[in-house]
Amino acid sequence: MLSKWLKPATHNQQSRFAPKTLALLAIFAASYALPSHALNVFVCEPEWGALVRAHAPHANIYAATTSRQDPHYVQARPSLISQMRRADLAVCSGAELEIGWLPMLQARSNNAKVQDGQSGMFYASEYVAMLDTHDHVDRSMGDIHAHGNPHVQFAVKDMPRISTALTARLVDIDPDNARQYQANGIRFRGHWHRQITQWEEVAEPLQGLNVVGYHGTYRYLFDWLGIAQVGDLEPKPGLSPTNAHIHSLAQLGADAVDLIVYSSHQDSRPASWLQQRIDKPVLELPLTVEGDQSLTEMIDIVIGDLLKQTGKQTHLPVQ
Amino acid sequence: MKKSVISLFVCSALAAPAAFSSPISNPEIGVVLDGYYQSGERQLSEREEGFGLGHTEINMSANIDDKFRGSLTTVLESHGDHADLLIEEAFIETTSLPHGLNIKGGRFLSSFGSLNNQHLHEDAFAERPVAYRNYLGGHFYDDGVSASVVLPTDLYIRLGVEALSGQQMSAIDDPSTVGIYSATATFGGDISTASSWQLGFSYLRNDNGRVDSFGDHDHDHDHDHPHRFGHDHDHSHSASVTGKHLYGMDFVWKWAPNGNYKYQNLTVSAEWLRLNDATSRDYKFEHDYPGTLDAFYLSGVYRLSPSWSVGARYSEAEDFDVKMYGHYPYFKRETEREFDLMLAWNSSHFGTIRGQYTRAENQRHDREDNIFTLQYVMSFGAHGAHAF
Numbered sequence: 127m128l129s130k131w132l133k134p135a136t137h138n139q140q141s142r143f144a145p146k147t148l149a150l151l152a153i154f155a156a157s158y159a160l161p162s163h164a165l166n167v168f169v170c171e172p173e174w175g176a177l178v179r180a181h182a183p184h185a186n187i188y189a190a191t192t193s194r195q196d197p198h199y200v201q202a203r204p205s206l207i208s209q210m211r212r213a214d215l216a217v218c219s220g221a222e223l224e225i226g227w228l229p230m231l232q233a234r235s236n237n238a239k240v241q242d243g244q245s246g247m248f249y250a251s252e253y254v255a256m257l258d259t260h261d262h263v264d265r266s267m268g269d270i271h272a273h274g275n276p277h278v279q280f281a282v283k284d285m286p287r288i289s290t291a292l293t294a295r296l297v298d299i300d301p302d303n304a305r306q307y308q309a310n311g312i313r314f315r316g317h318w319h320r321q322i323t324q325w326e327e328v329a330e331p332l333q334g335l336n337v338v339g340y341h342g343t344y345r346y347l348f349d350w351l352g353i354a355q356v357g358d359l360e361p362k363p364g365l366s367p368t369n370a371h372i373h374s375l376a377q378l379g380a381d382a383v384d385l386i387v388y389s390s391h392q393d394s395r396p397a398s399w400l401q402q403r404i405d406k407p408v409l410e411l412p413l414t415v416e417g418d419q420s421l422t423e424m425i426d427i428v429i430g431d432l433l434k435q436t437g438k439q440t441h442l443p444v445q
Numbered sequence: 446m447k448k449s450v451i452s453l454f455v456c457s458a459l460a461a462p463a464a465f466s467s468p469i470s471n472p473e474i475g476v477v478l479d480g481y482y483q484s485g486e487r488q489l490s491e492r493e494e495g496f497g498l499g500h501t502e503i504n505m506s507a508n509i510d511d512k513f514r515g516s517l518t519t520v521l522e523s524h525g526d527h528a529d530l531l532i533e534e535a536f537i538e539t540t541s542l543p544h545g546l547n548i549k550g551g552r553f554l555s556s557f558g559s560l561n562n563q564h565l566h567e568d569a570f571a572e573r574p575v576a577y578r579n580y581l582g583g584h585f586y587d588d589g590v591s592a593s594v595v596l597p598t599d600l601y602i603r604l605g606v607e608a609l610s611g612q613q614m615s616a617i618d619d620p621s622t623v624g625i626y627s628a629t630a631t632f633g634g635d636i637s638t639a640s641s642w643q644l645g646f647s648y649l650r651n652d653n654g655r656v657d658s659f660g661d662h663d664h665d666h667d668h669d670h671p672h673r674f675g676h677d678h679d680h681s682h683s684a685s686v687t688g689k690h691l692y693g694m695d696f697v698w699k700w701a702p703n704g705n706y707k708y709q710n711l712t713v714s715a716e717w718l719r720l721n722d723a724t725s726r727d728y729k730f731e732h733d734y735p736g737t738l739d740a741f742y743l744s745g746v747y748r749l750s751p752s753w754s755v756g757a758r759y760s761e762a763e764d765f766d767v768k769m770y771g772h773y774p775y776f777k778r779e780t781e782r783e784f785d786l787m788l789a790w791n792s793s794h795f796g797t798i799r800g801q802y803t804r805a806e807n808q809r810h811d812r813e814d815n816i817f818t819l820q821y822v823m824s825f826g827a828h829g830a831h832a833f
Contacts, residue, residue: 195706238540
């Protein structure tokens with residue numbers, strides 16, 4: 127490929143500009159010979175962008191959604207297809223979270239690298255000990271996933287396993303930078319393990335907290351911290367809250383609930399309706415990272431907000 | 446002993462794919478149920494007056510291996526006491542070609558326009574716009590091959606070509622075997638986090654689309670214009686009027702607050718179609734020679750909440766009628782107009798109940814109709830992702 131381009135150019139300009147041209151070509155060739163281009167990574171949700179950045183800081187990362195968007199309801203829009211077309215690697219939650227749009231992006235992108243089963247398609251949930259898996263799934267149960275709860279960005283304990291798998295995948299796709307990925311992976315996991323110890327210590331007062339949530343977004347986080355989701359503003363996963371259902375939640379009684387929680391991409395009204403009835407604090411938690419936040423910062427914020435809102439602790443130890 | 450070894454082998458062979466399967470299951474089988482009651486019948490519609498079943502769809506698709514994907518969509522249609530099983534799509538396509546290339550072969554929905562290659566159950570209205578029903582037979586699928594490329598640019602650019610049999614859009618008795626060639630160019634991008642657009646240009650050359658003579662081949666049907674196939678009562682899927690060249694331009698714009706489509710969103714779409722050379726140039730000195738015919742639609746659908754959406758649509762299609770006076774054809778240019786209002790309730794992501802009012806103006810029969818439709822479209826099994 128390169129020689130094809132070089133030959134006519136050197137031939138044509140041989141007479142006068144040969145040295146200059148050769149120098150330019152040498153620069154061109156050098157840049158061509160370098161790891162050809164920065165890795166293009168498509169992430170379905172911003173949290174995986176933060177994870178990829180921790181492992182491959184030079185990658186071009188494109189996030190398909192923001193913290194304000196429900197990842198179940200995303201349009202397979204043209205801009206996403208064109209980003210998918212250029213991706214060397216796509217990183218998504220999987221477990222059918224993106225089933226309404228990701229298959230369309232894979233099909234329409236005409237990109238062989240990111241098809242299921244190829245090394246360029248990475249599903250984080252494959253490396254998570256899934257909660258709420260079902261042998262039998264029926265849509266009368268709501269929009270539930272047989273493979274389990276897909277909101278694995280808060281599967282804190284499994285993040286090192288995801289990191290290990292992602293490192294291996296990056297090495298596979300871009301072996302020239304293998305050492306960098308491996309070193310970053312080790313650094314990430316070391317840091318994460320230290321964080322887990324710290325988080326568990328800080329969040330201890332949250333154990334036994336009773337929360338009414340909105341969807342199973344924090345299932346993994348609550349499971350890890352010993353928080354119980356005693357009610358859900360959605361009558362069934364994926365169905366909109368109704369007045370009758372809010373009323374039934376109010377029957378739980380004020381003693382049974384410590385806190386009402388919803389997420390940054392959700393309608394805040396159902397939480398306020400319940401608050402009017404049981405007079406418990408309402409807390410908006412982030413769905414994912416904002417801007418350039420790291421995953422560590424995301425967990426810090428969630429734990430910090432929970433502690434602050436429940437009055438369990440007024441300040442966090444300085445990180 | 447041997448038997449148990451074999452059964453062990455079989456068991457492990459069956460268990461293995463489950464252990465390694467991706468979280469998106471394979472193969473996918475889905476059924477779409479569609480039923481309705483309506484107070485009248487729209488022109489060129491597949492839906493009759495009264496109670497009826499609409500587009501009952503069974504879809505199966507899966508990766509065949511690491512290089513090909515296959516998809517089969519059958520449609521069951523009932524007309525009175527008999528049912529037709531139609532194969533709407535049965536194609537294979539590549540999944541592993543380099544440089545953003547894709548080759549598809551078999552029967553598939555043509556990529557012409559923006560609405561045509563979407564399945565009917567994805568529509569926001571009970572019927573395709575009258576522009577589509579006249580020029581493309583509602584939804585145009587055919588046997589053939591297609592090739593497309595998506596360019597590696599930030600701006601979405603997709604270029605595609607198709608070669609198709611064209612049997613469904615033929616105006617002559619002895620059509621050529623490859624009757625239709627089409628080309629499409631689609632562009633798209635985001636304006637902001639909240640809104641996105643797509644613009645498409647399509648061209649379709651139909652070698653069998655032009656009517657070269659009138660009167661001679663009045664073979665079996667009782668209608669007086671041999672170029673017409675989808676007359677009022679045979680529920681054909683063919684176009685009502687064909688021509689040598691069909692041009693299309695389509696535009697879709699979608700908006701949702703913060704780009705979060707769950708609670709509220711707005712879709713505005715418009716398409717314009719132009720049909721050239723509907724009849725032979727031998728007739729160009731005749732009164733109202735149908736050299737160029739135009740059709741368009743403009744629609745807006747607003748989702749008020751996860752459960753409710755409303756929409757309005759206006760569509761127009763030019764057509765022509767021909768009467769023979771001896772050997773002299775007399776053309777009469779006509780325009781069909783339809784205005785629709787729609788209100789839909791979603792029981793969940795998989796169930797829709799829709800009410801639709803249509804005001805239809807039919808020039809040929811000099812009629813104005815008011816039609817009410819109450820329809821459900823619901824699906825179970827795998828539910829394929831929808832296109833933009």
